[in-house]
Every structure is written in structure tokens, then in C-alpha cells.
């Protein structure tokens with residue numbers, strides 16, 4: 001077994017281990033230091049978010065996106081150029097984190113402006129409870145677009161196989177963190193690192209113009225004038241318009257002719 005395969009095997013084991021450990025840690029923090037005191041662990045939609053979005057949808061889309069990446073690479077042969085293969089693993093990971101985070105900021109901001117793109121982002125805003133699992137609730141078409149743009153360049157540029165595994169692990173942990181119901185006060189760190197302090201305002205029911213679009217790096221919001229961090233807390237989360245329950249109804253809602261733009 002060569003060094004690269006060995007490292008990939010380690011990360012294939014480490015990724016689910018860190019994910020489960022991170023989830024347990026955040027759930028424990030939510031119970032000990034809740035941002036919203038009245039929010040329950042067993043909240044409406046928990047089973048749907050976990051079984052349908054976090055498990056089934058992620059697994060199926062992972063297979064689809066891997067097929068897309070392999071297909072494009074077979075057609076173009078770009079990975080044979082090994083454009084980033086000579087970079088160290090931390091540099092490769094940082095490069096893909098920062099570049100994709102800037103893309104996500106721009107696309108996310110556009111989704112809040114465009115009634116058409118809002119259709120595939122609305123699912124993420126439909127939940128009335130924001131916790132460690134809420135970030136997993138995203139329309140499959142939105143995930144397909146964002147993760148194809150995230151992972152196809154890794155394959156085409158010749159990134160090491162473990163880079164995708166490391167990036168997925170960081171994505172999941174950071175996604176759980178920014179949605180967690182934990183009363184964190186990160187001070188000036190909030191200028192750089194996005195967290196629940198700002199992202200919970202992104203989901204607040206009273207802010208309809210859109211603020212705090214960043215996912216990992218809050219720096220984009222401060223740079224591009226969309227940062228919002230008042231002293232208080234949101235009065236609630238969710239949409240002003242009704243949204244269906246159940247995975248299939250929620251996915252189908254994006255294509256409904258009776259759909260109303262509510263942002």
C-alpha cells in the first residue's frame with residue numbers, strides 16, 4: 001500500500017469518526033449553552049432532516065457527482081495535467097476551501113435575489129428550528145449544483161484523493177457548527193470565521209432582505225457589505241409563507257406553479 005492510498009484510507013475512517021464526534025459534541029453544547037432556551041432536541045422535521053436529507057440524499061448525490069466528475073475527466077483528460085498535484089495537502093485543502101467559499105457566498109446571495117434560484121434555496125430556510133442538523137436540509141438541485149462546482153475541479157485539477165474527504169469532513173462540521181443552537185460569543189473572530197452568531201440571523205424571520213450569506217468565512221460579508229450582527233437575538237426562524245412537510249413534498253414544492261417568492 002503506497003503512502004497516498006494509506007492516507008486516503010485513514011481519512012476514509014477519520015471522516016465519519018470526526019463527523020459523529022462533532023455532532024455529539026455540538027448536541028451536548030446545545031443542551032448546556034443554548035442560544036434559544038426553548039428549542040427542543042426532538043423538534044418537528046428532525047427525522048426527515050436526518051434520514052432523508054443528511055443520509056439518503058447526501059449518499060445518492062455523492063454517487064451522482066462522483067460519476068459527473070469521472071465523466072468530465074474521461075472526456076477532457078484534465079487531471080493528467082496534475083495542475084495542483086505538486087502542492088502540499090494543506091495548501092490544496094485551503095485553496096479549495098477559500099475558492100469554493102467565495103463561490104458559495106456569491107451564489108447564495110444571488111439565490112436570495114432571484115425568484116427562480118430562491119425556489120431551490122427556500123427548503124433550507126423553511127425550518128422553524130435552527131440546530132446542529134438544520135444545515136442538512138437543502139434542495140437536491142441546490143446541492144447538485146454547489147457540490148458539482150465544489151468537487152469536479154478537485155478531480156480535474158488533480159487534487160490528492162484525500163483532499164475531497166478532508167473537505168467533506170470540514171464542510172459537514174462547519175455546517176453543523178454555524179446552525180447549532182449554541183450561545184457562542186467569538187468576539188473579533190466573527191470578523192473572519194462564520195458561526196451561529198451570524199448565521200442564525202441569516203435564518204431569522206424578521207430579516208427579509210438577506211444578510212450574512214457566508215458559509216465558512218464571514219470575511220466575505222464584512223467585505224461586501226452584507227454583514228449583520230446586532231446585540232439581540234432573532235424572534236424566530238423560517239418562512240412567511242406555508243411550506244409542505246415531508247421530503248418528497250418539499251422537493252416538489254420548488255417546481256410548483258403555485259409557488260410564491262417570499263424573500
Ligand SMILES: [Zn+2]
Pocket residue numbers: 108112121124125202
Ligand atoms: Zn439563505
Ligand SMILES: [Zn+2]
Pocket residue numbers: 124135179199202203
Ligand atoms: Zn443555513
